[in-house]
Structure formats: structure tokens, C-alpha cells
Amino acid sequence: MSKKTLIIGAGGVGNVVAFKCAMNAESFGEITLASRTVSKCDAISKNVFDKTGVTLKTAQIDADSVEDMVILFNMIQPDIVINVALPYQDLTIMDACTQCEIDYLDTANYEHPDTAKFEYKEQWARDEQFKDANIMGLLGSGFDPGVTNVFCAYAQKHYFDEIHTIDILDCNAGDHGYPFATNFNPEINLREVSAKGRYWENGKWIETEPMEIMQVWDYPEVGPKDSYLLYHEEMESLVKHIKGLKRIRFFMTFGQSYLTHMKCLENVGMLGIKEVEHKGMKIIPMEFLATLLPDPATLGERTKGKTNIGIYAKGVKDGEEKSVYIYQVSDHEACYAEVMSQGVSYTTGVPAMIGAKLMLDGKWQGKGVFNMEEFDPDPFMDELNMQGLPWKIIENHNS
Numbered sequence: 001m002s003k004k005t006l007i008i009g010a011g012g013v014g015n016v017v018a019f020k021c022a023m024n025a026e027s028f029g030e031i032t033l034a035s036r037t038v039s040k041c042d043a044i045s046k047n048v049f050d051k052t053g054v055t056l057k058t059a060q061i062d063a064d065s066v067e068d069m070v071i072l073f074n075m076i077q078p079d080i081v082i083n084v085a086l087p088y089q090d091l092t093i094m095d096a097c098t099q100c101e102i103d104y105l106d107t108a109n110y111e112h113p114d115t116a117k118f119e120y121k122e123q124w125a126r127d128e129q130f131k132d133a134n135i136m137g138l139l140g141s142g143f144d145p146g147v148t149n150v151f152c153a154y155a156q157k158h159y160f161d162e163i164h165t166i167d168i169l170d171c172n173a174g175d176h177g178y179p180f181a182t183n184f185n186p187e188i189n190l191r192e193v194s195a196k197g198r199y200w201e202n203g204k205w206i207e208t209e210p211m212e213i214m215q216v217w218d219y220p221e222v223g224p225k226d227s228y229l230l231y232h233e234e235m236e237s238l239v240k241h242i243k244g245l246k247r248i249r250f251f252m253t254f255g256q257s258y259l260t261h262m263k264c265l266e267n268v269g270m271l272g273i274k275e276v277e278h279k280g281m282k283i284i285p286m287e288f289l290a291t292l293l294p295d296p297a298t299l300g301e302r303t304k305g306k307t308n309i310g311i312y313a314k315g316v317k318d319g320e321e322k323s324v325y326i327y328q329v330s331d332h333e334a335c336y337a338e339v340m341s342q343g344v345s346y347t348t349g350v351p352a353m354i355g356a357k358l359m360l361d362g363k364w365q366g367k368g369v370f371n372m373e374e375f376d377p378d379p380f381m382d383e384l385n386m387q388g389l390p391w392k393i394i395e396n397h398n399s
């Protein structure tokens, strides 16, 4: 019987997921795109039809309401829900999936709107309820988290007896021509990069000031870039699942202009997430800033340059020390030509589609809640090569 797929969220990533599911319609069957603003779903649906000839259904949904989602899910009866709304909606969508016994996938871990802290605790706590409902939840199927977890699992499976250190290296060398803009949801992005840094060493988390640790990394096809240590969510699951790990860190590139803008916004209080009174109205500075900044979904047309995201792992194989660097390079303009989106949404949306495809095709199966590295990485790595995200490996790379 033909499958049914429901995508929730019609932003930059939702656009890519909609395109890529339509391009793989033999796995996804009948596709519905639902979001808070239905006109955004309709606009994506029109573009998808014009480019692929596949018709997407659309629907309005408030993903903060479990009750509303249960009504929609019962009406559509999807085999899977792909959550590419915001991290704030993860728990409500998971709970609606449990009630309706539908498999679930997302690309970012739960964040409470009032606390700039992201962790898997509350999603992992839903493992039992997913098992009881006989459904699968795949967490973090974007690029990072997502592909980076799969790269680690692939390194572990094929190249090491034990991995001792991992550095996740995320470079976006794209230029959109604006003095300041974020490549995905501004609120989520700015909360992530303005938070304290954190890495894991010898069983302990070590906290740093924001942007305290910098190293220059020479990214193939891009060149040397200042890369800053941040906390990133995939480290929380990787420390549980990678054998013999002694240290894991995450680095992201930022240009001086981005950092100066961010520091200035922070200094004047514009990154605040608590309500302030403005002319008798309550406003949240970060939300107001997000309203002023360019919508990431509109950056595609103007962004040039490349992204390069990968993992650099060191460890031992057959008693010998070795290292492996696995990375993927995407070109913003090529992404736009294919699915009308910039590279950051593309590199997130394609893995979301691949994770869902492996679930629907029965290649990744389980009951409960899972992180990406818990499955066989090989079919995912094959799909990356086929679906627009080809990767490379360098053994014994000089860091």
C-alpha cells in the first residue's frame, strides 16, 4: 500500500524536505506539508509542482497544540511525521505521534522557549512511551546533528577499533551580501552561538566562555578559517555511543563582522530572551530582533560560496594510531538551482529526507527513541552520495 508522509514546518528546511520527498515519491507516497502559516505551504507546494510535477497537499496546523495535531494526524493517517518546525515543538509533536501511533523524526533537540539550553533529556525520557506505542522516533536527522553522527558511526565501523578524539568541524563560507543575517532560524541560531561553550574530556563536561577557544582549520575546497568552540547537541549522544572516546569538541567558523555584530547586539540587550516592557507592551528582545533580520528562507537567491562540514577522528586500529577526516562540501548556488534554497537549509533538509526514507523503506527500524549513530551508517552514507551530499574521506590527514 502506498505510504503517506506529513511534513510539519514550512521554513527554509521545510522547503528542502518538501522538494526532496517529492523527488523520492516512490518512498514517501502521498505528501502533506503543514505549518502555522498555510500560505507558506501553498507557495512551496506550487514551486515543488512546477519543478517536479508532484502535487503536495497542504494544511494549517498549530504544532504547540497536541489536540489539534491529533485531529490532523487522524485525518491524514501518515506513516511518518517529519518535524522541521522549531525545537520548541519537539515534545508536543512527539506526544501527538505517540497518541496516534505514528513514527517521528526531527533535526534539532528540544529547547524550552524560556531557557537557552538544549538537551536530549526530555526526548530520551519518551523512549518508553514510544516503545509502548510500537513506534520509532529518530532524533537529530539534519547535518549537525545528523550526518556528523553518521560520519562518526561510519568511522567507528570501518576505520577504528577505538576512537579516542573527535572534532566536529562546521564551516559555512557562504556570503549573502547582508551586513548581518543568520542562515537558519535567527532565534535558534543566536541562542546557540551566544551560549557558553562546552566540550567533553575524560568523562567530564568542561565549560568555556562564549567564543573563548579558537583554532584555525584548513577546510578542503574553502581554505583556512577561524573556527570557534561551541556546545553542540550531537556531542551529548556521541559520548554515550562511541567506544573508548576520551574527548569530543565542536567548532564552527565565524567571520569577524558576524562576531562584532553579535557582540554589539548582546551588549545592548538585543539577545535577551526574557520579556521587557516597551511603551506599555511586553516584548522579547530576541524575538523582535528575529523580526528585523532577513528571513533565512529568502537568502537562497543571494548566497554564494561553499559549506564544508565534517568530523576529524583519531584513535587506534590493529594497534596502530591513525586519523580519519570525513567531510562534505556543498555549494550554495548549486543548492538554490536544485531546490530554491541556500546550502544550510539544503544540508539539513536532505538528511531529514534520507532518515525518513530509510525508516519508510524499512532499512532503519526500531521501537523507541534513537539517535543517528545507533543505526548502521552504510545505507545512510550511500544515500548521501545519491541525494546531493557526496562526501570524502582522508586517512591520516595532518590537522
Ligand code: NDP
Residues within 6 Å of the ligand: 008, 009, 010, 011, 012, 013, 014, 034, 035, 036, 037, 040, 061, 062, 063, 064, 084, 085, 086, 087, 089, 107, 108, 140, 141, 142, 143, 144, 145, 146, 183, 184, 185, 186, 188, 296, 297, 344, 345, 347, 348
Ligand atoms: P524557519 O524559522 O525558517 O522555519 C520554521 C517553520 O516552522 C516556519 O514555517 C514556522 O511557521 C513553523 N512553525 C513555527 N512554530 C510553529 C508552530 N507552533 N506550529 C506550526 N508551525 C510552526 O526555521 P528553519 O527552517 O531554518 O529550521 C527548521 C528546523 O531545523 C529548526 O528546528 C532548526 O533548529 C533545525 N535545523 C537543524 C540543523 C541541523 O543541521 N540539524 C541546521 C539548521 C536548522 P511560520 O512560517 O508561520 O513562522
